[in-house]
Amino acid sequence: DSAKLCAQSIDQFSQTVESLLIKHGKGIVERQFILARIADSAIDIYTMACVLSRATRAVRKGLPSAEHEVLMTQAWCVEGHNRVQQNILRIKSDAFQSNYQKMGQIAKNICDHQGVAHTNPLEVD
Structure with missing residues (x-):
């Protein structure tokens, strides 16, 4: 059952990565929020494979x-x-x-302003 869950995750992960590469091409490197989710998924899949390997060895x-x-x-x-x-x-x-997209714009605004991009609501400097 655990191996099946890992296999399903690998299958869905590969389909997702392929569709993202088709959609964004080389521009995927600019999609940090998406890449973070991809990286987290890759780590989870890798650790599933590791624990499966270890448990299989222990049983054998x-x-x-x-x-x-x-x-x-x-x-x-x-x-x-x-x-x-x-x-x-x-x-x-x-x-x-x-x-x-909104978070990306917020980050761009902060970079453009080289720091805080909004005024103090109390108008105190």
Whole structure:
């Protein structure tokens, strides 16, 4: 079951990355909010593969900790899979895309002003 969750995450991740590359091309490097979600998903997928590998080894060798490692793997893979799903949904969501554009504009404004881009609401310097 854990291996299936990892495989599903890998499949959805690869489809998402491919569609982003088709949509943005080299411009994807300018999409830091999207790339952060991609990076988080890649880390979760990698760690799922690691815990699966470790638990498989423990079971095959008949280690005393095998049952515990399988339990940890099951819990980790459910959590990791859920985070990957959430990140992919956010990447595809129009609402999040709109918000990412707003956050990008906020960052640009701060850079353009070389610091705080708004006035003090109390008008105190």
